[in-house]
Amino acid sequence: MKKAKLSLAWQILIGLVLGIAIGAVLNHFSAEKAWWISNVLQPAGDIFIRLIKMIVIPIVISSLIVGIAGVGDAKKLGRIGVKTILYFEVVTTIAIVVGLLLANLFHPGAGIDMSTLGTVDISKYTATAAEVQHEHAFIETILNLIPSNIFAAVARGDMLPIIFFSVLFGLGLSSLKPELREPLVTMFQGVSESMFKVTHMIMKYAPIGVFALIAVTVANFGFASLLPLAKLVILVYVAILFFAFAVLGLIARLFGFSILKLMRIFKDELVLAYSTASSETVLPRVIEKMEAYGAPKAICSFVVPTGYSFNLDGSTLYQSIAAIFIAQLYGIDLSIGQQLMLVLTLMVTSKGIAGVPGVSFVVLLATLGSVGIPLEGLAFIAGVDRVMDMARTALNVIGNALAVLVISRWEGMYDDAKGERYWNSLPHWRSKEALPAGEASRG
DSSP, X not given: OOOOOOOHHXXXXXXXXXXXXXXXXXXXXXXXXXXXXXXXXXXXHHHHHHHHHHHHHHHHHHHHHHHHHHHOOHHHHHHHHHHXXXXXXXXXXXXXXXXXXXXXXXXXXXXXXXXXXXXXXXXXXXXXXXXXXXXXXHHHHHHHHSOSOHHHHHHHTOHHHHHHHHHHHHHXXXXXXXXXXXXXXXXXXHHHHHHHHHHHHHHTTHHHHHHHHHHHHHHXXXXXXXXXXXXXXHHHHHHHHHIIIIIIHHHXXXXXXXXXXXXXXXXXXXXXXXXXXXXXXXXXXHHHHHHHTTOOHHHHHHHHHHHHHHOOHHHHHHHHHHHHHHHHHTTOOOOHHHHHHHHHHHHHHTSSOTTSTTHHHHHHHHHHGGGTOOGGGHHHHGGGHHHXXXXXXXXXXXHHHHXXXXXXXXXXOOOHHHHHHHHHHOTTTOOSSOOOTTOTTOO
8 A cells, every 4th residue: 555645735834834833932932942043943944045055056057058059049039038028027017016006005004103013123134235226226237147257156146147148158059060069958958957856855855944944933033023013914915815816817817827727836836935935945846847837948947037036026016015014104105206206116126136135125225215214114024024025935936937938928939738738747636537638728
């Protein structure tokens, strides 16, 4: 008899629940808490994050080079790039507007006594904001795309310069004679496949990593800090669910896909991204699964890493709500003009700095000043930021996965038959009867 095996999603969920329970207990024992966090829990969580960071760059470089070398057409690639950036800009702008509308409708910051709120030191975010904030932010973003030293960019983990170099290398490789090109393509293909195998090994440690990371969060902040800001937290979650099912669901439908099917495909990854509050933890798996679901390698390996800097739907949605929340907290009534300025500023500041720690806070610090909102207000929400970060990370992941399918369909490169085969191969979601041809990707 075959032994029943828990799926990765269930293992992570169990890790999440146990982590919350242990964290809640430790929160009441301040003497023991510090020892357990610094000697056991934090290192165990950091090990998982480091393991993921270790493989992300080799996967992105090798997958991109193989994918681009396979396309081989600079004009076609340029067209994919323009469509990708255009799609990202439209969707993130919709996210900002949705966030502003909901914040103006429900007033999450109204009627809160600031004296009841705890504050958290945000100096590290302020320092990072000062580093990334420039007078000509847009020009700086363009310049930062081009690495002066690719090895330095790899060492720093700067994703955009790495993508830029890999695309050019792939184009250069595609123009070589077959006898020179093929061995290199085979080598990078081998690197890519090996890294995906390593990903599967690392995922076995994921439940422990999740347990440790969530235990640290709950132990540090507990649940008491949530209560005064419950309205903000609930609104952020409602906004994220609305955006996922209504906005992304509509986009998916327009291009012949189902957002529910996409969520089912990524159930493990969504639980993992949610519990770790890190999109990087699932980047390799998103590339792998989207390719299996019928999207071409070139689009998967280009759109997913680029989306981590340019298509942060959850983060931009949260940033617009948080900005209005802080304004309401201080009793500042923002005019339509100021809110439009907020939209425009967020459109620029939210691009290209996803690699820095606490990116949403950094973006907010770079934005709030433009409309006269006190930056100190961020200290009030820093304590519950992790709870909201978990939800917005999950939305970022599903938004980037959908972007791959949209661009693939837009380019006429999506393989419906392959998508159908993959969908029907999933054991938990297999239909009792086979779907008719062409219906696999439709909701």
